[in-house]
Amino acid sequence: MITCAHQMLIVMLTNTFQAVDVLQKDPMEIQVSIVKIYHHRFMTNQNVDTDGDCPSQRACINETCVNPCHVLDPCDPSADCKVVDSLPVRTMICICIEGYIMGENDVCQIIPLDITPQCRSDSECGVEKACINRMCKDPCDCGSNAECDVINHRSVCTCQVGFQGNPDIGCFPVGCAINNDCEDDKACYEGVCANPCLVGNPCASNAECYAEQHQAKCRCPSGLKGDGYTQCLVIGCRANSNCPPDRACINNQCKDPCLENPCAPTSECLALNNQAMCRCPPGTYGNPQVRCDPVPEVECYRDEDCPGQHACLNEVCVNPCEKLEPCDDTAICKVIDTLPLRTMLCVCPDGTVIKENGKCDVLPPIKPICAAHEECPSDEACVNGFCKDPCQCGTNADCDIVDHHAVCTCKPGFEGDPEIVCHEIGCYGNDDCATTHACINANCTPVCGPDNEPCGKEAICQGINHQPQCLCPPGLRGNPNTQCIAIGCASNDNCPDNLACVNERCEDPCGLNPCIDPARCNVENHIALCPCPPGFNGTLDKGCERIIIGCRADSECPPELACINGKCTDLCSLNPCGINAKCRTVDTLPLRMAACECLPGYQGDASEICYPVKACPIDKGYITNEEGECECPIEKGFYVDENGNCKLCPVEKGFVMTAEGTCICDPSKGFVITRTGECDCPLPLSRAEDGSCVLVEVTPLPPICTVNDDCPQDRMCENQNCVRPCGYDPLF
Incomplete structure (x- = not known):
């Protein structure tokens, strides 16, 4: 499994790049596309890679090269999802099959039969129209700040004067303040976006320099190994297993097996799995090791019938840039595999910017401004x-x-x-x-x-x-x-x-x-x-x-x-x-x-002063307040006892906190501390219903006797008590 770093992935749910409002379209005009852009941004580290590290039809998601159509599932089940190998990020396109159009909620609906088709091929439309879903429509779908010309029913996108970038997605003004004002493969130098490889190439003599994330990076070409910055060495070998898949072990060196010319002159040679594989080019047939002959029948009807970077012109798959030559000689023409029609881009080479009439002019020289x-x-x-x-x-x-x-x-x-x-x-x-x-x-x-x-x-x-x-x-x-x-x-x-x-x-x-x-x-x-x-x-x-x-x-x-x-x-x-x-x-x-x-055991602003971290005896009930100080929170009803412990004053047992932070028996209720450490009323006081100490009057007992007749015969009445007349009785 191929792994890669986190990055931003732009998902374009459309067969074009321009947003179209379905509700504002004429009901007789067939709606063909809707654009939705989702940004999936993940946390990045400092050394990131891009979708360009993944094979064709794959994108970098969660550090793994996967098919974004399968993982993100952006399309409705009624539509087909296709991946366009665009860079720096892949593009996903939701396409309705023939006979269907994109309707509300991005659902493909069958074309109403009561709408009469206008065309079956581009030749049945005007020179500035193209046959799209059997309707003659304007093929222009360029990005912002881009101009569109129609040549042979195909759109040609070019950035407006004073703008640069990818005209198929969007162009931005020439000039910059920071790197983020430039494309991913450009950096900002004195207000000019330029390829960092042109400003300072840090690579070894036989390494490739490529621009990514506004930086110049190095890598060794296929067949060489090394870090790209110091050296790239030829990969020696003893068997094919020692070489990359596109190289074979020939004379102890990993070489392109196609250099041995095993294929016919009219065929193509591909290096796959350490072997030379021959195939006939598109539009031909036969034994690629003997001869490839042109296919006599019609090669294509639509652009999607052609391989990548090719369009269907006059029923033949050709490179529209080479056939139509839409760009100025100073610009580079690129073909974008958009559907149902291919799109051509006129892009200026690195170090140049578009000027009047689509010509590319050299950027002003970038001179160093300091040496020390x-x-x-x-x-x-x-x-x-x-x-x-x-x-x-x-x-x-x-x-x-x-x-x-x-x-x-x-x-x-x-x-x-x-x-x-x-x-x-x-x-x-x-x-x-x-x-x-x-x-x-x-x-x-x-x-x-x-x-x-x-x-x-x-x-x-x-x-x-x-x-x-x-x-x-x-x-x-x-x-x-x-x-x-x-x-x-x-x-x-x-x-x-x-x-x-x-x-x-x-x-x-x-x-x-x-x-x-x-x-x-x-x-x-x-x-x-x-x-x-x-x-x-x-x-x-x-x-x-x-x-x-x-x-x-x-x-x-x-x-x-x-x-x-x-x-x-x-x-x-x-x-x-x-x-x-x-x-x-x-x-x-x-x-x-x-x-x-800060030194171990200290905290604070290391540029000014670090203070010692005080050890707070939390095992004795102390806490650290918001200012970082160790304290016994008296305001919350805690106090320090005679053993230095921070305890909660038990007010429910008659104790009360003083202004000095001590816990004593509540004097307002008359309580005193007993020998057992509890709060109680001193004798002869007792607790009243409200908990305070009060003196309770004792009702005297009624007298036992008033006269001798009130006592038994062997007793006499003395001080209202019946006593023995013969004096002290030890058993009484």
């Missing part, structure tokens, strides 16, 4: 002789220009690689964040804070699957959550390769700062090395001295250096980044780029 960055404005850079915007940052990234070079930083509220893409810090779950971050209070927060928090001393924190993982680095051991200590050693062999045995401990030899700036210390096989950065040579004292290099472009400098004021300079030495941010140089060409990123 300093010759351009401060916000532009010299690229291929022209001053252009150097910014090529990723999505959601800001671009600042320093000394004609781009410095990319993520926009506020975003983080990531500013050279490729910056992601929004907000999130719904961990899956919305990088594996080194976790979704906390709808924000992607690094799980590892500054200084490798929350790991122990000398430990390394790594964000894995949205969780902090603490590890002891090589040469250390212990509990990484508390502290890692050095492993004892007797020699370097007892230590990892990036550590050395110093005083019986495995330590980093670069920790002794053996190098002199700008040398960078690296450890290899237990030894500290001091390699110099690009653009410097090493000295005997482990220092570096700058190599004096003159330059005019970044490509003349070593990696990680850019050409600034004629010298190869490290962009990061210009300090383009903010506080707590790191700078790295991206080796892009033709311009180097600086990227600023």
